[in-house]
Each structure stands twice: as structure tokens, then as C-alpha cells.
Amino acid sequence: MTINLTKYGLTTAVQVDLTKENGQILGRIIGQHRDWYQVITTAGERSAQVTGKLAYEAASPAAFPAVGDWVYLASSADNQAQIEAIEPRQSVLARGAVNHQDGQIIATNINTIFICMSLNADFNVRRLERYLTIAWDSGALPVIVLTKADVSVGVPTITCSAETGQGLDELQPYLTTGQTVAFVGSSGVGKSTLINRLLGQDILATKSIRTDDDKGRHTTTSRQLIPLPTGACVIDTPGMRELQIFMGDLNQTFAEIAALATQCKFNDCTHTSEPGCAVRAAVEAGTVTSERLQSYQKLQREMSYQGLNSRQLEQAKIQRMFGGKQAMKRVKQRYHRD
Structure with missing residues (x-):
């Protein structure tokens, strides 16, 4: 049986050959379990590991395959394969690692x-x-899925209930053919239940939240990519209660503070005690809450690339998302041809 990879997000925008000249086979990572990967190809699902060469050349953990990646496998007759190359990524959702030095990739090549x-x-x-x-920095569009829509300005927010079906229609524009969507959130918020509802069957295990404190219990233990009947793909992720920031876009998340900062007297204003600080003035006037500013400053200190100039920031992001400038140029050329 031949698998149609368009069910797993292959589009003309990806613009890759199904088989390279040296016999490598294209596949997409749909599951990860430590050093083993589940890869879907036109010939079906394969178990795979990275080659020694790919592991040796990896400059950081982010250079290893992740769920959502398009990869090339060495041609093999058995079900076990070797991952020889990773296609340049269109988007990367990552969080900080425990050592605060490396980024841990959650999912790649996602649209929403x-x-x-x-x-x-x-x-x-x-x-x-x-x-x-981290969502704004990924290159994908963030959408908030809540039980009511009054928490965030400037981000699409959907009132949704998997139990009653409320709001499911509002999710459909993001779930069309060729789209890949990642579900993120703490344990017990209903990610797996919602995905089961979209699938039309209970494929993912679910657990209810604890009644004593409303906190969730871990059900999803690994990331996995699943095709939907609509033609889109979803990536379910384990609950993340403690979300470390590796790299992020504070200017989007805190747009009102970023706009006010341009009016400060000093370009390098820290918004603490400097004279002529427009941000502090807004806090005193009550148009920005002190909690919001404190959160902004905390995340700013936490992000691993503090101290880098704008050019270094851009280079760091290009390296993380595409593997270098040449790979980024190839991605741009593909979109230009389309």
C-alpha cells in the first residue's frame, strides 16, 4: 500500500523530491521516543535512528530531528532505517532546557x-x-483556545468545549489540507480530548483534572503527529507546567510595552528607575499593570540571548530554524518558485 504524504502535510510549498538521486527516501517524523523516531514514508511507517555522521555534525540538541521534520532516510529493505538528512525547517517551536543553555524543540514545520x-x-x-x-518566535501563528475570550489582545481567541462541541467550527479554518497544527498547554487542559473530537474517535488517552486543585495529570508522554480527516495534521505534546524560555518574541507578546519603550528618553531604558521612562509613566497612570511589566522584565532576563545585538539575534534564529543562511536561501527560493 502506498501512503499519500499530502495526508501528513506535504505541500508544494515544501517542494521536496520524494526520492533523492542517491536513493534516499523522504519521510516525516511523526513520533519520537528518546533516540528512536517514527517516520512516515510513501511505503508506510518506519522506525529510524540518526546516522553517526548526522549525530557527529549536530552542533546542538536542536540540530537533531524533531516531530514535524521532513527527513531523508537511507534506502533499506527492512523496517529499520537511518536518518541521513533533515530538510530546512519552515518554523520551530522550542523551549528552554534544564541546563538553560540549549533549546528543546517541541515541534517543527507547523502553521498554527x-x-x-x-x-x-x-x-x-x-x-x-x-x-x-515562544509561539510568536516560532514562525507559526498562535491561537488561544479557552473557555471564554477575554484574556489576550491581538491574538485570535476561541471559546471551545470538546464536551459540547462549542467552538469546534471556529477551529476548522486552521485545519485545512496541508496545514500542521501543534497543541500546547499544561496537563489536564483537554488537548488530547479536543484532538479526539477532531479525529472523530478516541485515539489518544485522556485523564480528567484533579478535583482538589484543578491541576492536570500527565496523559500524553511523547510528541506525535496525527493526520485529521480534514487533511490537516495535528501534533499533540506533553503537558508543560514549567515552561522555560529559550528564545522568544517579547515585542509581540507585550506589544503595548514595546510601543511605549520607543518613547522612553533612553534607548537602553530598563524601565526601572531611569528618568523619562514612558513605560513606568504608563504603569503609574494605570494603563499598564505593574504585574504585566514585571512579567515582561522577568522573561527578558530569562531569555538566553540577552546581550546579543540585533545582527547576532538574527543569526541565532536563522541557525536554529534553517541550519544556516544557505539553507534559508533555499527555502526562500522554493516559495518564490511557487
Whole structure:
């Protein structure tokens, strides 16, 4: 049986050959379990590991394959294969690692990120700001999925219930053929339940939240990519209660503070005690809350690329997303041809 890879997100924008000249076979990472990967190809699902050469040349953990990546496998007759190359990524959703030095990739080549958060006792605006910061930096569009729509300005927000079906129609524009969507959020917010509803069957295991404190219990333990009946693909991710920031876009998440900062007397204003600070003036006037500014400053200190100039920031992002400038140019050439 031949698998149609368009069910797994292959589009003309990706613009890759199904087989390279040296016999390599194209596939997409749909699951990851430590050093083993599940890869879907036209011939079906394969188990694979990276080659020693790819592992040796990897400059950081982010250079290894991740769920959502398009990869090339060495031609093999058995079900076990070797990953020899990774196609340049169109987008990358990453968080900080425990050592605060490396980034941990959550998913790649995604079009939309559904940030799922339930409005119960465990709801946390500061956590939402963290998710938005890494989502805006990923190259994908963030969409907030809540039980009501009054928490964030400038981001599409959908009122949704997997139990009643409320809001499911509003998700459909993001779930068309060729689109890849990542679901992120804390444990117990209903990501797997929502995905099951979109699938039309209970494929993913689910658990309810704890009744004593409204906190979730881990159900999803690994990332996996699943095709939907609509032609889109979804990536389910494990719950992330502690979300470390590796790289992020604070200017999008805190757009009002970024706009005010341009009016400060000093270009390098830290918005703490400098004279002529427009941000502090807004806090004193009550148009920006002190909690919001404190969250902005905390994330700013936390991000690993603090101290880099604008050119270094751009180079760091190009390296993380595409593997270098030449790879980025190839991606741009593909879109230009389309």
C-alpha cells in the first residue's frame, strides 16, 4: 500500500523530491521516543535512528530531528532505517532546557499553535504570556483556545468545549489540507480530548483534572503527529507546567510595552528607575499593570540571548530554524518558485 504524504502535510510549498538521486527516501517524523523516531514514508511507517555522521555534525540538541521534520532516510529493505538528512525547517517551536543553555524543540514545520488553557483554579495569565512569547518566535501563528475570550489582545481567541462541541467550527479554518497544527498547554487542559473530537474517535488517552486543585495529570508522554480527516495534521505534546524560555518574541507578546519603550528618553531604558521612562509613566497612570511589566522584565532576563545585538539575534534564529543562511536561501527560493 502506498501512503499519500499530502495526508501528513506535504505541500508544494515544501517542494521536496520524494526520492533523492542517491536513493534516499523522504519521510516525516511523526513520533519520537528518546533516540528512536517514527517516520512516515510513501511505503508506510518506519522506525529510524540518526546516522553517526548526522549525530557527529549536530552542533546542538536542536540540530537533531524533531516531530514535524521532513527527513531523508537511507534506502533499506527492512523496517529499520537511518536518518541521513533533515530538510530546512519552515518554523520551530522550542523551549528552554534544564541546563538553560540549549533549546528543546517541541515541534517543527507547523502553521498554527493552539495554546490550550482552561479557565479554572489553575488558570495563569503569566503562563499564557510565556506560551505566547515562544509561539510568536516560532514562525507559526498562535491561537488561544479557552473557555471564554477575554484574556489576550491581538491574538485570535476561541471559546471551545470538546464536551459540547462549542467552538469546534471556529477551529476548522486552521485545519485545512496541508496545514500542521501543534497543541500546547499544561496537563489536564483537554488537548488530547479536543484532538479526539477532531479525529472523530478516541485515539489518544485522556485523564480528567484533579478535583482538589484543578491541576492536570500527565496523559500524553511523547510528541506525535496525527493526520485529521480534514487533511490537516495535528501534533499533540506533553503537558508543560514549567515552561522555560529559550528564545522568544517579547515585542509581540507585550506589544503595548514595546510601543511605549520607543518613547522612553533612553534607548537602553530598563524601565526601572531611569528618568523619562514612558513605560513606568504608563504603569503609574494605570494603563499598564505593574504585574504585566514585571512579567515582561522577568522573561527578558530569562531569555538566553540577552546581550546579543540585533545582527547576532538574527543569526541565532536563522541557525536554529534553517541550519544556516544557505539553507534559508533555499527555502526562500522554493516559495518564490511557487
